[in-house]
Amino acid sequence: MPQLSSGGGDDLGANDEMISFKDEGEQEEKIQENAFTERDLADLKSSLVNESEINQSPNAAAVRRGQQSEQRGFPDKHREHLDGVSKQQDGGMYKSPAYPGYPFLMLPDPYLPNSSVSPSSNKVSVVQQSHGMHPLTSLLPYGNDHFSPSPPHLPTDMSQKTGVHRHQSQDLSGYYSLPPGGVGQITPSMSWFPHSLMLGTSGMHPTGIPHPAIVPPTGKQDHDQYDRGMYVKPQEAKREKEPKKPVIKKPLNAFMLYMKEMRAKVIAECTLKESAAINQILGRRWHALTREEQAKYYELARKERQLHMQLYPTWSARDNYEAGLSGVAGEKSKADWGKKKRRKREKQQDSNTDPGSPKKCRARFGLNQQTDWCGPCRRKKKCIRYLQGGGCPSPTSSDLSAIDSPPSPSPSRHHHHHHHHRLLYQRPPSPGCSPPPPTSPPTCLSLSPHTPRSHATRLPPEQSTANKRGDLRQLAAKPAHTHLELSSRQTNSSSTALSAAKAAGLSLKVLSETQ
DNA sequence: TACCCTTTGAAGGTA
DNA sequence: TACCTTCAAAGGGTA
Known part of the structure; x- marks a missing residue:
């Protein structure tokens, strides 16, 4: 949730810790720690002032842990806090x-x-x-x-x-206005x-x-x-x-x-x-x-x-x-689970093909140049820029990591991206899709899956990982021929061509795919 | 009929 | 600590 955590008002990556709202308690801490949240969420917080006293406990995480450990002995501190919460809530939001x-x-x-x-x-x-x-x-x-x-x-x-x-x-x-x-x-x-x-x-x-x-x-x-x-x-x-x-x-x-x-x-x-x-x-x-x-x-x-x-x-x-x-309970059957496990193994196997690289944006650019980090690095995730130890693409594309491919990622990764975009293009929304609102990026899938640059700085790195996840799933589900084709093309392409492809909004990929 | 796909975020597990 | 995996909703598509 980059948007909320972009430290200092710059792009999301600024503070990886921006994983705000991860937990009430953590969030609270983050909010206090990050200038961004102070400013950008000032309104929110002010509007939540009543509740902040209630829900945003000093340490919500502790609250949960306390709750979970409550069965072992709910801390009096939490109890007191919650009692207070109850009282406050009684007179507050839940009265309606x-x-x-x-x-x-x-x-x-x-x-x-x-x-x-x-x-x-x-x-x-x-x-x-x-x-x-x-x-x-x-x-x-x-x-x-x-x-x-x-x-x-x-x-x-x-x-x-x-x-x-x-x-x-x-x-x-507290939530239900019961007497403490x-x-x-x-x-x-x-x-x-x-x-x-x-x-x-x-x-x-x-x-x-x-x-x-x-x-x-x-x-x-x-x-x-x-x-x-x-x-x-x-x-x-x-x-x-x-x-x-x-x-x-x-x-x-x-x-x-x-x-x-x-x-x-x-x-x-x-x-x-x-x-x-x-x-x-x-x-x-x-x-x-x-x-x-x-x-x-x-x-x-x-x-x-x-x-x-x-x-x-x-x-x-x-x-x-x-x-x-x-298999006792749950929506997922054993078979489903087995399939997922299988898919998981496939993913792992695929990932094993990636040598990985010790290089990371975090290490290379340092904290002072977080804007140059790739999305995953901003989230303290696996760097996608140096996966193959290759050159570093334009940092400006880091936020488009979802679509940007690493300079010379493994074929499998290319495959993932490839399939991702193939789906984007081959399964477009119906023609009846209305244009996006002025303030919104294209709501309908367009030829350019890129999020507009204007939004790039706010694009959460999650997009990158999420797409990767999706791509990985597609990898397991889709035939590989297109992947191979693209991989060969890309591996034979110069970094310049790749950069151009990026600049073109993946049109190159699409093109290569349709060829 | 059951699963897939697709998205982001949260949580838990693992190394 | 970093990374990975799973699940949450939804419903048409697919095998």
């Missing part, structure tokens, strides 16, 4: 019935009318209503469908492994009550308020996404002596939140339906957002994570991994 659902009970002030960021300007608004979802669903990463009535056995299942214990609901008391201390006496299973009680969602069984993040362990989520209210169908629960563990989904990150909101818009504008293409557009739009705009989503995501932590103190992302591994 306008947010009758998790997690956006926690909607920050910026999303309130009197905030510095007006709701109208706030893109974090109603999303996917077209899908018959609650107007706030867009802000409800887990969807309001999770609040469908009657999940009966919740306590039983929830008290099982996945850390769905609710005895940390003293934390929730009152919730603390609630049993793990009972701690769910605050949800329904506080939400005032009529018709919901007090005990049946499922958390949106929880989905039935079986079945494809896509098919039951609007019926996830039930962790396990009663009949199934009865049938199965050992009900499958519910799957607690990961909290949505900022981009996911953004996607949920903007997807409908993109679909409407571009008449696209293919999610892959839509997501590409969304990714570009995401980079086109201003820092402030992105900050909203990061803040939402932060709160989302925070609430998720509080709801599932012992939950770990690993749980879902393990779900796939064990």
